[in-house]
Amino acid sequence: MTEMVAPAESGERKLYARKTSGLIRTIGVFGAMVFGVHCISLSSSGLIPYSWIAGVWPGSSIIGVLTVAAVFCLFHAYTYATIGATMPRSAADYTLASRVLSPPLAFAASWTLVIFSAMVAGSLIAWIPLVALPTLTRSMGIIFSNPSLVSFADWSASSTGIFVIGTICAVITFLTMILPTRTIVRILEVGFFLGLLAWVILYFQLGTAAPDAFPAAWDRFMGAGSYEGRIALAQQNGMVINPNVAIMTLAGLIMGFWVFYGYYIPTFFAGEVKQAENTLLTGSWASLIVTWAIFVLGALLLQRLVPLEWIAAESYLGQTPAAGVTAMPWITFYAAILSPSFPLVLIVAIAWIYTLINLAQTYFFYCSRIIFAWSFDRLIPEAVCWIHPTLRSPIWAILIIAVVAEVGIIDSSGLLWAGSVMGAQLNFVFFAVVTMFVPVIAMTLFPYLKPDLYQNASAMVRRKLGSVPLITVVGGITLTYMVWMVIASFLYPAVGGGINATKLAVLAGLVVTGLAVFYGARAYRLSREGIDINWTFQSVPPV
Amino acid sequence: MGMTRILYASDFHGSEVAFRKFLGAALQYKADALVVGGDVTGKAMIPIKHQGGGRYDAHLFGRRETPSSPEELANLLKTISNVGFYPILLEPEEASELEADEHKMGQRFEREMIERVRLWMTLAEEILSPKGIHLYFMPGNDDLYSIDSAIEGFSYVHNPDAHRFALDDDHELVGVSQANMTPWKCARDTEESELAARLDQAVAQLQAPERAVMVIHVPPFDSGLDVCPELDENLKIVHRGGQVLMKPVGSPAVRVAIEKAQPLLTLHGHIHESPGHTRIGRTLCVNAGSEYAEGILKAAIINLERDRVKGHVLISA
Numbered sequence: 001m002t003e004m005v006a007p008a009e010s011g012e013r014k015l016y017a018r019k020t021s022g023l024i025r026t027i028g029v030f031g032a033m034v035f036g037v038h039c040i041s042l043s044s045s046g047l048i049p050y051s052w053i054a055g056v057w058p059g060s061s062i063i064g065v066l067t068v069a070a071v072f073c074l075f076h077a078y079t080y081a082t083i084g085a086t087m088p089r090s091a092a093d094y095t096l097a098s099r100v101l102s103p104p105l106a107f108a109a110s111w112t113l114v115i116f117s118a119m120v121a122g123s124l125i126a127w128i129p130l131v132a133l134p135t136l137t138r139s140m141g142i143i144f145s146n147p148s149l150v151s152f153a154d155w156s157a158s159s160t161g162i163f164v165i166g167t168i169c170a171v172i173t174f175l176t177m178i179l180p181t182r183t184i185v186r187i188l189e190v191g192f193f194l195g196l197l198a199w200v201i202l203y204f205q206l207g208t209a210a211p212d213a214f215p216a217a218w219d220r221f222m223g224a225g226s227y228e229g230r231i232a233l234a235q236q237n238g239m240v241i242n243p244n245v246a247i248m249t250l251a252g253l254i255m256g257f258w259v260f261y262g263y264y265i266p267t268f269f270a271g272e273v274k275q276a277e278n279t280l281l282t283g284s285w286a287s288l289i290v291t292w293a294i295f296v297l298g299a300l301l302l303q304r305l306v307p308l309e310w311i312a313a314e315s316y317l318g319q320t321p322a323a324g325v326t327a328m329p330w331i332t333f334y335a336a337i338l339s340p341s342f343p344l345v346l347i348v349a350i351a352w353i354y355t356l357i358n359l360a361q362t363y364f365f366y367c368s369r370i371i372f373a374w375s376f377d378r379l380i381p382e383a384v385c386w387i388h389p390t391l392r393s394p395i396w397a398i399l400i401i402a403v404v405a406e407v408g409i410i411d412s413s414g415l416l417w418a419g420s421v422m423g424a425q426l427n428f429v430f431f432a433v434v435t436m437f438v439p440v441i442a443m444t445l446f447p448y449l450k451p452d453l454y455q456n457a458s459a460m461v462r463r464k465l466g467s468v469p470l471i472t473v474v475g476g477i478t479l480t481y482m483v484w485m486v487i488a489s490f491l492y493p494a495v496g497g498g499i500n501a502t503k504l505a506v507l508a509g510l511v512v513t514g515l516a517v518f519y520g521a522r523a524y525r526l527s528r529e530g531i532d533i534n535w536t537f538q539s540v541p542p543v
Numbered sequence: 544m545g546m547t548r549i550l551y552a553s554d555f556h557g558s559e560v561a562f563r564k565f566l567g568a569a570l571q572y573k574a575d576a577l578v579v580g581g582d583v584t585g586k587a588m589i590p591i592k593h594q595g596g597g598r599y600d601a602h603l604f605g606r607r608e609t610p611s612s613p614e615e616l617a618n619l620l621k622t623i624s625n626v627g628f629y630p631i632l633l634e635p636e637e638a639s640e641l642e643a644d645e646h647k648m649g650q651r652f653e654r655e656m657i658e659r660v661r662l663w664m665t666l667a668e669e670i671l672s673p674k675g676i677h678l679y680f681m682p683g684n685d686d687l688y689s690i691d692s693a694i695e696g697f698s699y700v701h702n703p704d705a706h707r708f709a710l711d712d713d714h715e716l717v718g719v720s721q722a723n724m725t726p727w728k729c730a731r732d733t734e735e736s737e738l739a740a741r742l743d744q745a746v747a748q749l750q751a752p753e754r755a756v757m758v759i760h761v762p763p764f765d766s767g768l769d770v771c772p773e774l775d776e777n778l779k780i781v782h783r784g785g786q787v788l789m790k791p792v793g794s795p796a797v798r799v800a801i802e803k804a805q806p807l808l809t810l811h812g813h814i815h816e817s818p819g820h821t822r823i824g825r826t827l828c829v830n831a832g833s834e835y836a837e838g839i840l841k842a843a844i845i846n847l848e849r850d851r852v853k854g855h856v857l858i859s860a
């Protein structure tokens with residue numbers, strides 16, 4: 001009833017529409033973009049280019065790396081937007097792969113994605129006490145000469161601090177996610193503008209400083225002569241400046257998901273997007289381009305004040321504890337020392353923490369949508385998706401995600417076991433890419449495996465490059481990129497965090513439990529209800 | 544008796560391929576009875592204007608189509624029918640005449656709708672009768688009352704709107720095609736009080752409500768099967784922070800009727816984006832949803848035993 005068509009046009013009339021139907025349902029491109037930006041994160045990803053990339057590939061242009069990374073993500077974004085356009089419903093990736101490739105494989109991949117994503121949500125929450133909070137409080141402690149804040153930063157980054165603060169943040173995330181949708185979306189909306197405000201403040205602080213102001217500002221807070229000795233100190237500890245374009249390109253190819261992961265998230269709730277073929281693609285590309293532009297502008301303004309080699313050195317020292325210095329390679333700190341205004345620093349701090357919570361919320365959100373899709377296919381008990389009558393939210397589904405996220409927090413804290421069994425934060429690129437193979441292969445081969453559905457798909461899905469379906473070409477590029485990301489995870493610890501036998505066993509365990517759940521659910525429904533779950537994945541030819 | 548398998552779908556909105564898949568699914572999943580829950584007619588006609596010399600010109604989803612051979616024209620006709628629209632071949636002067644006369648346009652629309660329903664029913668009778676499968680094909684609020692005549696006169700096709708039928712030895716079926724008022728004031732939109740009266744009349748026909756199946760086009764209010772985007776005063780969707788704001792728009796009268804009568808199963812449509820199932824008391828309520836424009840069949844397979852719904856699953860094919 002609520003579907004509709006474009007209204008009849010006056011003059012050259014292209015269609016004769018009924019008067020009883022008059023609505024075009026659209027979720028705005030802006031809306032999809034907001035969600036994508038939140039999942040990329042203006043705060044956590046906002047630190048990476050200057051504090052991580054610069055030091056891992058000293059001498060490589062930050063802007064160049066960001067650009068190469070974004071370009072390859074555009075292909076991946078196109079593939080996922082097409083997945084959403086092909087199956088415009090919750091968990092479009094799982095839905096497509098289960099209908100096109102293999103139901104058990106699709107479910108196992110989706111199962112792995114959800115559990116892993118919940119773990120990553122936990123590790124991102126853990127990142128608040130581990131990095132974000134110490135960065136902000138240490139900055140404030142140094143700038144405003146408050147030793148208590150510096151001590152708090154030390155405690156926050158300890159195992160106990162990560163566990164305590166992380167758990168508090170997880171509880172906050174859970175409590176906000178069980179609120180009515182209206183409230184949740186307002187929280188996200190506020191976060192988007194708060195995040196933008198924080199960057200405007202950073203731009204103001206970096207952009208209004210005199211070009212030669214930085215060394216003095218740095219020395220004022222970090223000790224006389226500190227600025228001057230930074231590059232030499234980093235080089236003494238092994239840093240080699242290599243402004244090679246090939247290295248820069250390699251870095252871009254590796255860092256794409258590190259910086260921009262999240263732009264394609266609206267595909268997971270494509271069922272709530274009308275005209276998905278336009279909205280998903282434009283929304284995900286817009287979120288990529290917007291965040292790229294925000295980070296590049298930050299790099300431009302920073303490099304106006306301080307050379308790239310110096311940024312690389314500080315970043316390198318931040319990754320080299322053996323250097324024995326307190327490194328502060330954070331753009332928020334750089335901006336704050338130039339304009340040490342307490343209200344401005346406080347606003348940035350609040351925005352950073354708030355948007356990090358938003359980031360975890362987006363993970364909770366899409367995981368709950370995927371769980372709903374499983375419930376739809378009767379693969380999990382109905383009770384999991386029970387909707388609270390007053391709050392109108394799936395409390396149990398969100399609670400399950402929160403519990404898994406708490407495991408991610410504990411895993412990241414090292415409180416109960418040494419090291420990180422899953423390494424969810426450092427290995428998220430590897431895990432995420434592995435779970436994407438099934439849907440991306442399904443999409444790439446879709447025109448050939450399901451020609452009937454392909455012919456009925458929207459024009460965007462049916463685009464061709466010569467005689468070859470465009471999605472097969474773009475999907476092929478995406479798959480190549482993903483294969484490279486897996487290889488890179490083993491070759492470069494900067495992206496993989498060190499994939500070892502334990503982490504591979506965790507991955508295998510997730511896939512196997514996913515398969516077990518699928519076959520268990522199928523056997524149960526068949527024997528108890530006379531329903532074969534596989535029916536839901538089958539094609540039905542028209543008579 | 545044993546088990547009865549129902550195949551249920553709704554909101555085809557004229558989609559030829561969705562209806563044909565529905566019939567195909569009946570055979571594939573060995574259904575004993577088929578139920579359609581309303582909104583079967585399309586929303587628009589696509590004029591295909593003859594340009595002379597066997598060349599035509601039309602627009603579909605904003606894209607210009609210019610078939611110039613019988614094969615290309617046939618493909619375009621099929622594509623338009625599959626997405627639920629009615630292709631009409633017109634000479635330029637015919638098109639101008641139709642566009643200038645709203646009454647004529649309405650008549651042509653009605654004729655197209657009735658004709659397609661009649662063709663569908665004929666096809667269903669042909670496919671289903673050898674298998675002994677009955678189709679209960681009910682219109683919905685978006686369907687003109689005049690299409691009811693196209694569902695009459697068949698042995699294996701029945702219109703359950705306000706009429707009771709025996710599904711098998713244990714279960715009976717009755718339907719209500721009307722819906723509560725929508726912003727578009729469709730053909731069978733009605734006030735809640737009128738809807739309540741029609742529901743009462745339907746329930747009154749049932750001999751054993753506890754084992755009955757009711758096909759009620761509009762879902763019960765606030766059931767999770769009736770959630771759709773909230774609209775502003777200009778019928779535009781309200782969205783915030785990347786999210787469409789959703790709200791329940793089902794019928795309170797339907798909810799009260801289900802709570803009172805407690806049938807075994809109720810089947811709903813109307814809100815395409817809200818497929819799923821829920822329970823109101825002992826009653827299982829199902830909305831199969833609809834993605835007719837994508838050529839996707841959304842349906843529910845439901846196994847009935849004498850006193851219970853043994854199992855069900857939603858499919859999309």
